[in-house]
Amino acid sequence: MSDTTAGLLSQIAGTGRDEVRGGFSRPVFSAAERELLEWAREQCTRRGLDAEVDGNGVLWAWWNPAGHSLVDAVVTGSHLDSVPGGGAFDGPLGVASALRAVDLLRERDVVPARPLAVAVFPEEEGSRFGIACLGSRLLTGALPAERALALRDPDGTTFADAARRAGLSPDRIGRDDAALARIGAFVELHVEQGRGLIDLGAPVAVASSMIGHGRWRITVRGQGNHAGTTLLADRRDPVVAAAQVVLVVRAVAAEHPDTRATVGRFQPVPGGTNVIASRVDLWLDVRHPVDAVTAQVVEEIARRAADAVAGEGCTVELHEESSSPTVAFDAALRDRVSGALPGAPLLATGAGHDAGILAERVPSAMLFVRNPTGISHSPEEHVEDDDAERGSVALADVLQSLVG
């Protein structure tokens, strides 16, 4: 039980590698993600934690030596799924650090006076079913079970079917107040996904707030036709129109400081080289610290996109897939976390996390660990071994102060 954080991560470094994109592709319920969950469960069991997977597919592993009833628990953890071609740390670092923190508490002879649990949430990235933090949204009721069960992955498989194949029972999926009632505080450690800690010259930060964000599916419709026989004047090409939409997104975002607006998926239908597409589906991700600005940006994008595509004889529709307001983490918990980590700076994050969803129902906090590339959702995401260990020590310090 004396593996370092980096040592724990090295155990899963061969799982879910993406030979095409580089990095890792570990979509929820894939063989790779299931293997990681099994690994996490086994690591918890080895540490004497009492591991169970609940109806939503969340792994909870309890350390409760005093046999307290399961209320007011301190829970720490993160996720194991990844974006396509993601890095090694986004998610797994928080799980490995939770395991390492348990070891450190044991080495310090800490006996928790409150129940402590390691948790792993499914589909944090939303990279398979389109809604980020799906597991925590189901748990808290932020997403109704009926809506989640009907979601489809790019192959057309429903979440209900995929969950069933992963051994879950669709009728047990959904809001779980009993599970939430057990949590007194949730602390998630995560690799930083920007350059904040590089600039601050610090290895670990405490989260101040999580910037609100939303996802919209944009459908641009034109007229499918033959690429060789259709003269330019006769075209209503949705790829040309959707390219204009991408540039509208960038232009509107640039006019509103601090906005991050991204098109990362862009799918012409049918998608043949010698075919003028009939439709393009593209996805928009917008984030801003002020929720009203996010709404205004999306409204402007919708309006200007409609103007832009009209010139090509196309139409455009926006459909909101998810939306999360800016989250200010629980002030009292944040102060206790900061108190346990003298000198650790406060940092806002533009990324979404399960901690941000849980924050709507239970006191939640986050720690960020320095990423020397500042790059994330990419194979270039990185954490130095020493910083990973510093993160686990910081997490252990925080947990000790909360359970002591």
Add this chain to the structure above:
Amino acid sequence: MSDTTAGLLSQIAGTGRDEVRGGFSRPVFSAAERELLEWAREQCTRRGLDAEVDGNGVLWAWWNPAGHSLVDAVVTGSHLDSVPGGGAFDGPLGVASALRAVDLLRERDVVPARPLAVAVFPEEEGSRFGIACLGSRLLTGALPAERALALRDPDGTTFADAARRAGLSPDRIGRDDAALARIGAFVELHVEQGRGLIDLGAPVAVASSMIGHGRWRITVRGQGNHAGTTLLADRRDPVVAAAQVVLVVRAVAAEHPDTRATVGRFQPVPGGTNVIASRVDLWLDVRHPVDAVTAQVVEEIARRAADAVAGEGCTVELHEESSSPTVAFDAALRDRVSGALPGAPLLATGAGHDAGILAERVPSAMLFVRNPTGISHSPEEHVEDDDAERGSVALADVLQSLVG
């Protein structure tokens, strides 16, 4: 043996339907395409034709009642594969009309004085392995076998492996001069893929020329990163850059009259909603009656695209995947075909066809049948039953004049 052309097509109307895109998806070597080939072989056998599939996967079905040696044959046919979400006629109409024409010749008590064959070519669309007219290019040697065998489909399967699974032997794939030497004339009937026959008010046309075309894979490289944490100023987003490339393609094409330039495939990598892509692969299809103009258009696109993406800190590369010069069909054969069809207009086509590839080695000709929507490579492609029958009668007239 008295099915109409429409009746023959109705036999395969349930095969390879694409419930997502609409229309049909019948990529080469898929279950659907194999089922169609089996259907065609069985239809030929029923008609007493001697059917064989050669090393390149081309079906040849011989009608040679006089037992002539197989030289100077008249061959007619087309293809059965489709683009993703394609129509019911592009390819199958030529095969069904060939079968129907054989029936009509029998009804007319024609006994061919030259061998006559029905032929079906694989991967005409290039929708699975990226190179159009793959079967005819292999047969003529226009594409070296080594290059074809190494082609990969979007799932990473090589043409060699896919061909092997379809029962072909990779070492028999490639240039086949013996097969070509049998052909005295090749006549392909095809649905028109534009509005020419609508405007002319005629059901059937004879091809004058086939406009040259090429395909280029364009790779735009940027920097993958997190959509929430990366400020606009720090981005090198290849989706934004590739959108500019799409607009450059349109702008350059518009400056050169008669140019058709299309981007129908556009794939951000990794392609996650909350991920700034690291790369976009997009495909460019360019066609112009004058080959020098095609070359000039592509050169201008490359130059202006490089300027456009530099502003986003991205790079762009063009890689030619295929290129076919403008083909003027054999004048003597064209005149014989026109002679058999008094009143049928001459029409150039912007689409590529196996007949255009074969034309480099053997006298080739084409007939086009009216498409009342003018739309092709789309479920909206259409041929009226009466026009389909008129096409088969025209094909029978042509074949009769050639074999009589």
